[in-house]
Amino acid sequence: MFCFQATITYAVLTYEAQKYVVKLRLSYNTIHACRNGCCLFRKELGDVKSCPKCNASRYKSESSPIPYKILHHFSLIPRLKHMYRCKRLAELNKWHANQKEGSNVDCVPESKA
Numbered sequence: 001m002f003c004f005q006a007t008i009t010y011a012v013l014t015y016e017a018q019k020y021v022v023k024l025r026l027s028y029n030t031i032h033a034c035r036n037g038c039c040l041f042r043k044e045l046g047d048v049k050s051c052p053k054c055n056a057s058r059y060k061s062e063s064s065p066i067p068y069k070i071l072h073h074f075s076l077i078p079r080l081k082h083m084y085r086c087k088r089l090a091e092l093n094k095w096h097a098n099q100k101e102g103s104n105v106d107c108v109p110e111s112k113a
Contacts, residue, residue, distance in 0.1 A: 026079060028072045032058060035068035 021028065032041040038053040039045060050057050060066045084090040 024082065026074060026082065028074045031071040031073055032067040033069040033071050034058070037069075040071065041067075 033039070034041070034051040034054065035056055036051070036054050038051050038056075041048060041058055045052070048058065056068075058067055060068060083093055
């Protein structure tokens with residue numbers, strides 16, 4: 001029973017995370033990975049059915065295309081563009097770099113953004 005409950009909780013958390021990603025309009029790439037963490041199945045390994053290092057199967061079964069592990073890669077450039085789109089948020093993001101060395105202020109100013 002505990003394992004089943006943990007699976008439901010994980011599914012709900014994954015769904016909630018995906019809703020936030022859609023709301024923020026952040027795109028991501030899905031990359032299949034070896035279940036042992038040996039390699040990523042991309043570029044020249046994109047069509048391989050098993051890991052070249054440990055020979056583990058890429059998919060859960062031979063008949064289904066469901067991989068053991070999926071990596072969600074969020075590109076850095078769109079995320080930075082999103083962070084600096086608003087002028088107020090851009091000022092807050094650059095706050096530490098703009099502080100003088102002799103300043104006694106140790107915290108980031110309050111934000112209404």
